[in-house]
Amino acid sequence: MALFDVENVAFNSRTSQIIKGISLTIEKGSVTALTGKSGCGKSTLLKLIAGILVPSSGRVLFNGNDIQTMNNARNMNFRRRCAFVFQDSALLANQNILQNLNLPLQTHHPELSEKKRIEQIQEVCEIVKYDRSLNLRPTDLSMGEQKKIAFARALINKPEVLFLDECTESLDRKGVAVIMELLQKFISDGNTVIYVSHNSYFITALSGHIYVIEEGLLTE
Ligand SMILES: Nc1ncnc2c1ncn2[C@@H]1O[C@H](COP(=O)(O)OP(=O)(O)OP(=O)(O)O)[C@@H](O)[C@H]1O
Ligand SMILES: [Mg+2]
Known part of the structure; x- marks a missing residue:
């Protein structure tokens, strides 16, 4: 069974059909790139597969279960195992970095002591090479630093x-190298990556299946 089955998924806005009926399967341990022109629907498709957007028609199965209709326990399990780094980072502006990283940890691991949580937060910050204060708020950080925290937040619950x-985007060469190294380890551990990127160095280095979105449809 595939990890994800995307079955004839379409997504309409009020005025247009952004995704027009896309099907693909994603195997466990695979790497999948979604590319295409700006505005072609890459972010939309990625969010549909991740269950963040609801398809107008069609469905997305995770291990054979429809993401939109699975029960709460399955949904929590799905959300813990699948993490998302948003294009605009999407950190909570009214919370500091510690609170931003604490929230998903508390949601999925309420049993952890505060000491243990802080240890895990420091650990992911080290992995992404964020070395500024955890008391700063997202607006105190550069876009590149926010990306690092977005990545740290995605890693905090040890997703698959x-x-x-x-x-x-907005990372310097050193930052890109840190993320690349981390992803290569993540993949070699048997985990799955589905990504959107404009960075041809990044796409070449990660490779995997490459899909192009054009006029709401997909070609491999
Ligand atoms: N919720 C929405 N309601 C209406 N239109 C939307 C919605 N979300 C996205 N769009 C439109 O759908 C199209 C695809 O948007 P999307 O953000 O998926 O593109 P993208 O390929 O990720 O672009 P970029 O490369 O610039 O990040 C755009 O024209 C956008 O304006
Ligand atoms: Mg986008």
Whole structure:
């Protein structure tokens, strides 16, 4: 059984059909790139597969279960195992970095002591090479630093699947190298990556299946 089955998924806005009926399967341990022109629907498709957007028609199955109709327990399990790095980072502006990283940890691991949580937060910050204060708020950080925190937040619950939307945008070369090394380890551990990127160095290095979205449809 595939990890994800995307079955004839369409997504309409009020005025247009952004995704027109796309099917694909994603195997466990695979790497999948979604590319295409700006505005072609890459972020939309990535969010549909991740269950963040609801398809107008069609469905997405995770291990054979429809994401939109699975029960709460299954949905929590799905959300813990699949993490998302948003194109705009999407950190909570009114919370500091510690609180931003604490929230998913508390949601999925309420049993952890505060000491243990802080240890895990420091650990992911080290992995992404974020070395500034945890008391700062997202607006105190550069876009590149926010991306690092978005990545740290995605890693905090040790996911098996990473959805990455332009995860190297606004990072410098050193930052891109840190993320690349981390992803190569993530993949070699047997995990799954589904990503959108404009960075041809990044696409070449990660490779895997490459799909192009054009006029709401997909070609491999
Ligand atoms: N919720 C929405 N309601 C209406 N229109 C939307 C919605 N979400 C996206 N769109 C439109 O759908 C199209 C695809 O948007 P999307 O963000 O998926 O593109 P993209 O390929 O990720 O672009 P970029 O490369 O610039 O990130 C755009 O024209 C956008 O304006
Ligand atoms: Mg996008």
